[in-house]
Amino acid sequence: MPATPQPHHRRRRRTTRLLAAAAGLATVGALAAALPSTASADDSRKGGDRPGRYQDVQLLSFNDLHGNLEPPSGSSGRVTEVHEDGTTETINAGGVEYLATHLRQAREGNKYSITAAGGDMVGASPLISGLFHDEPTIEALNKLELDVTSVGNHEFDEGARELARLQNGGCHPTDGCYTDEEFAGADFPYLAANVLDEKTGRPILKPYWVWKKKDVKVGFIGVTLEDTPGVVSAEGVKGLKFKDEVETINKYAKVLQRQGVKSIVALIHEGGAPASSAYNYDCDAPGAGDGISGPIVDIAKNITPQVDALVTGHTHAAYVCTINDPAGKPRMVTSAASFGRLYTDTTLTYDRFTGDIARTAVKSANHVVTRDVPKAPDMTELISKWNTLAAPIGNRAIGYISADIPSTGTESPMGDLIADAQLAYAKELDPETDLALMNPGGVRAGLTYAAKGSEGDGVVTYAEGFTVQPFSNTVNLQDFTGAQLIQILKEQVSGSNEAAPKILQPSAGLTYTLDLTKSGADRVVTDSIRLNGAAIDPAATYRVATNSFLAGGGDGIPTLGQGTNDLVGADDLAVLEQYLTANSSATDPISPPAANRITIVS
Template sequence: MRLRRSILVLLPLLAAASVPFVISSCTGDDTLLNNNGVDATTDHAADVQADAASPVKVQILGINDFHGNLDPPVGSGGIIPAAPGDPEIGPDAGAKPRDGGTINDVPAGGAAYLAAHIAKLKAANPNTAIVSSGDLTGASPLVSALFHDEPAVHVMNAIGLDFNGVGNHEFDHGVPELRRLQYGGCHPDECAGGAADYPGASFQYLAANVDVAKDKTVFPPYAIKDFGSVKVAFIGMTLKDTPSVTIPSAIAGLTFDDEVATVNALLPEIKKENVSAIVVLLHQGNIPTDGTTYDGCGINSGVIADIATKLDPAIDVVLSAHSHQPYNCTLGGKLVTSAASFGRVVTQIELTIDPAQHKVTAKTAKNHAVTRDIAPDPTVQGIVAKYTELAAPRANKVIGRITGPLTRVQSGESNLGDVIADAMLAAAQKPGLLAKVAFMNPGGIRSDIPCAANDCSASKPSPVTYAQAFTSQPFGNYLVTMTLTGAQIRDILQQQFNVTPARFLQVAGIKYTYTGTTVDVSSIQIAGAAMVLDQSYRVVTNNFVAAGGDGFTVFKQGTEVTNAGPDGTIVDIDALTAYLTAHDPLTPPTLDRIVKR
């Protein structure tokens, strides 16, 4: 078995051992230390049952894909699907029927409400671990992103998070910045500013399958939480395909190993610690079937089912993530769950453990809706209020108005996608650029831009704030122009069907039809004329897609690649802001660019 080791150690352990830890620069101490998994012995010993032979009830509360959502999320990202009559959804929760009344859309999420629901569940069992399966930060709304996602970490510290298995978005800004979020210190851009006193995370990042060198992981591969007479191991990791959804420069020098092989190889080492249960915090997941409620399953196959089946039977629970969907399943003999995203759901795992045999004798899972009909946690509410006030001058600036809601979709053309692509194309209409086609990856569109109070029209346009625009497109990618042939454009469009469901690029300047999983090449029109396969076309996209992100590898074949803008860069949010301002009020475009036959 290959012994996996970490290059970083948990700061509290250093402090306990009287080992000094010094932030030597804005990016943190560059000294790399070897370390096995973390033994996170807790202060719950007084609460553990006195009789070591009695069964021990351990509770695990899980979240995933929080993405710095401090405020209650809005639009489609601020609801969860519930069954009518669900006892958890009270009359004051704001549920609205859809799909003929078979599903209720329930407003959910918000950091202060999340904290309150977690505190309520934790109060019922002192033997509780609070965990996350990745993407706590990254792709965050402005209130968190403006302060380098430090507010999101402050919130998780207040909630009492124990462990976070890294997700792909933890690497958006590179390993040095992720290390800074863990260990504290100032941000390179604000060493003299308010970020200088940032203390770091009081929880531990885990990264079992992210290597910086042979047998060395960027964070500890696992941690063990001691509940007195029983121990529970937590293995944290991201999806092996993280390089396909992350800008290459941010993960240079890292390798991402197979999830199943990584977990199974760790088990002999972990079992030597006499643990009674093993939990995997895995940033990978599936999309359940339509109509699945937040506590339903809806998954019989797919990547997460395949992983769960191949994991060693010693694994008891897999808290999954990445798809932003809620589900609660038993797959391959393991509990396999996901808590949606943005703090809309909390997963409750209850393990009954025989301490004499170090064995789980019973296990259950339940997803709980983070409704907004309870009193918000005052501490977290105070943290959110502080940063909201600091961000207000920029966040609340009105940049334009819309006559109807701009929404994104899971698969297909969306009017928000059209607007973002239009904005990219408009930004690339400058001497030396003159793009004819724009491509926007749908995964880069993170939130709807709804009308205020869900009420707007041509006679009553709704204001759009900078914060709303930023939340819809939060990555800060820059625009890139390149030359592609018609044949390469055809191949790019066909790559949309390499995954299920299809991942449709949002486009401007181009129209086409498709049948099943095949693009009708004869239907492709660019600037109103039939596309010619051996003709060259100037296109604009963002730097993530230009590097082959989201599986669109043909973009890497582009020639005459140029950063858009006279100073070398046009940031995507700046292009969107300028477009909304120039087209005030903006009427949502008709969906006629991608036609299914």
Template sequence: MTSPRTRRLTSAVAVAALAATGVAFASGTSTAAKNGPTLDIQLLSFNDFHGNLEPPAGSGGRIITDHKAVTDAGGVTTAADVTVDAGGVEYLATKLAELRKGHKNSLTVAAGDIVGASPLLSAAFHDEPTIEAMNKVGLDVTSVGNHEFDEGYKELQRLDAGGCLDDGAGAANQDSCPGGKSFTGADFPFLAANVKYAGTDKTILPPYEIKNVNGAKIGFIGMTLEDTPNIVTKAGVEGLTFTDEVETANKLVPVLKKQGVNAIVVLVHEGGFPASKQNWTDPATGKTYSVNANYDYTCQKGGVLSGPIVNIAGALDPAIDMVVSGHTHAPYVCDIKDPAGQQRMVTSASSFGRLVTDTSFEYDRRTQDIVRTSVKSANVVVTRDAKAPELTKLVTDYQKLVAPIAGRVLGSITSDVGRSNTENPGSVNAGGESQLGDLIADAQLADPTVVTGGQTPQIAFMNPGGIRAPLTYKATKGEGDGVVTYEEAFTVQPFNNYLVSLTLTGAQIKSLLTQQWSGLNATAPKILQVSKGFSYTYSGTTLGAVTLNGVPLVDTQSYRVVTNNFLADGGDGFPAFTSGTGKYFGGLDIDGFANYLEDNSPYTPGPLTRITKN
């Protein structure tokens, strides 16, 4: 276990716009081969931890490592995934300490979403436990991600600087500095190079950090994705602007070079999509199957990477030596050519602390730069072999504090209530309707806090990205099979969003439905989950019949709907919500969900007939 690192904040510097275009970068290129005596340096990285202090359960706590042939009772042979349980901060700390052995010069960095959308153990205390844990595991620097803005940028700044919130000691099931504890903030800097106060060039947190490793100066530029305002609650980013990732990083290259920093690493919370499938050949029979890809398939074993990070990495200044990415919760280790034609390492370590990327390289003391040809990276599974005692104590202490809230029994379910066919086969239909989406939308519709002026909502809409985990029938913590606790419900909906009722016309609702596969959602459709009584059909990008209780929606008629405040502000590419009138804020979405489970226990998933794809 390493001791917490003392941070050295770097002041923001105003810089002129980068004048060069194309591949003719004014800052030049990075070292391709060594030109003098070198220093060996290790860089350990991870991303999208999301406050998973305890080992994550279900598919979110497993990594695919191999495949095997399985023959069923009818004699049919198929290929099955071989997985290993991974993640949990106690094991992450152990793995990091293990990987650092034999490396005198080692840094540990992250690419955002360290906090936010966290399980109750961290979220109940405004993610202070996760910051404390990151201090203990020896995190040196991280970029911000979109989820760092879940509770607003001022709360992010508090997590960075320290101090307690006056939150009513448990109001809304959250308690800053419980039991009189102090909170000193992060021992590592959060970097936000592309997040500025609107109308200024001032960043809300430092744009970069320079680390001196035994005389080697390495600069880290940290950013979140430019699209952050479209995927977080509007109030959390009010008064801020988010700039282009490539433009932002390239402008900072000459700033770092002016300070004698030639070795530059970008930490960016934007990612790519590795191949989801690969071919696997059964060694016993020679038969080849199409299977889910191993964690190390892309790009180490033939898998191809796609997505935003490919374009970003291909356009970053050639002086930037490496890119550590995140956001897509995907594993990959890839070389992507920079504008000068040199290979540049681009990595991502899945999510929830299940993987760590172990990168090694040589630092040329003469050129004061990274020898690009020496860079080697591999993702390493955080297996659950040994716990780090210091982190076990932290987890145990907070488990005791959260127990009265977490263990409250809400009711029971008669079977798994799923959100994806990968986790629970049969839990999602061809139209994108899920069992858990139905349950949450019904809970929102039934919540009495959104009734105002005698107007009761008729339709509820839930964004699929806000459903963070399935409800599983099998007990995970001794609560009993089928029993649903508050902690389990919170893991499904961890954002503490408010429910909002508003009025939309039939025409506006139809426009809303088409936005599921158009505009910002054209390349990656987002199918909203809907409440009972409301149904529609679609084919490709064409909306078909839309009905409420079997009656077609009338374009000119007004309907009262309910959703969360994130969608109500036009989040996830649904601006039609912002045209609603008579907005009324109710209670928290998690409270409505918990109350519904209590009132409808035992709960059995119904047929998936609300959304039909022709």
């Protein structure tokens, strides 16, 4: 069962912090009504400390870091900028050595500055962090002076007990301590307002937190997406209930209001899709229409007007948009892509008379974490320390590739390669195995021919493989009828996957047509489904290999959880390593799959 974190007393870097436990804050009266009524917005300077009515508060935010301490490689380490003339530019971005420098520079001259995050700080992390259960990332976030974050779905990859350890500190229960010093835990609070212990009905972590400096107070409520159980293994969310995001935020907004906290920011690990992939796309520009779509739109439209801004995440998209609240008033909604490539700088203008944010004065923009600034020495030291510990494992060669194997696209070469590896392994366990299916969300990166720091010789290291498949899932075998197999393919694009399909990556031999001009399950053309050239027989039995996440009905594909004759195999990364080692060499590297098993009609 999940552990309820015990009170954890630790040092605090700033005197501006005030922890607001659910029942711990005394009711605060109205802010000083005696401030002169002649005060105006000009009474405060940016970041200054003025006694007038209005005070600018800087909110720096980012999301979905996923333990990317080093600059991410390939497309994961680039952002697109659109220029006024419509041309675009690709910029290399990311890496905590640079993120630290950018954040520290952004804070200069801003006495009222808060740094917040929108979840998925850890999980699906590269080897330098994932190998050590993300302790290095928590240390880096402490150095970044992160003030507060919501949980994301990946914070539950290793379950609630491990999340509690990341918050409170202590050595790993099985691996022990990695260094001479016991892991201290996070200096910042993780907020999990909508994640409840099934037994107690209470949040497993603090639901909200209040930042305070002098007479300025800003409350933060943190939630993750309600559908977290659909994107995390059953073991990771065992004993937990995930409540509706809007209902939860509205509940705690009332709690904060009763305590005299009128300025409120929601940290929501759920997001949307902007109409452009450019990080500086203006979704509020005239003629932009619906500049953003996806789950965050309905969430934003229904969250109480008492909440003044939304910091979001999960979709790894970049946007700074306004979406009207239930009262029809525009409200800022932001997301800073992923992997530390961007940060958002928002100015919240605090009204001392009302204690609320003057929303008409809120300004926000995303900024690139460029790599043309000095590296933060403390981050360089941290990365060096953990790389030294990881090097004996991470630098080991496990295979060779002839070119980049990307992970992008409806069907990706990397996804197909993993499915092929799992099919080959499954046939060793059971020669009757027919096919393998890989979930797209489990393919966390591609393989690059010229990996960072290499001489471009196509060597695949264990560290690179770990970045591709960091979840420690097992490869499982199950029996399905042909009718069930057809249903599985239809569930990729229907039900909870109607709006955002989760296209399974197929092993060689499985082919079909996906007609994106249609809707729902009809997008899978049933008559086109073939296995090794033969039509699927609804009454026949097929042996299918998947990872353990899918075998539990993950990714909103419930029929995958109805297989029979289960057989649990080895760790999926070990399976990929075995396949690369057996099928590639320095003189005969493996080539990227053609990614032509699914015919797309659009």
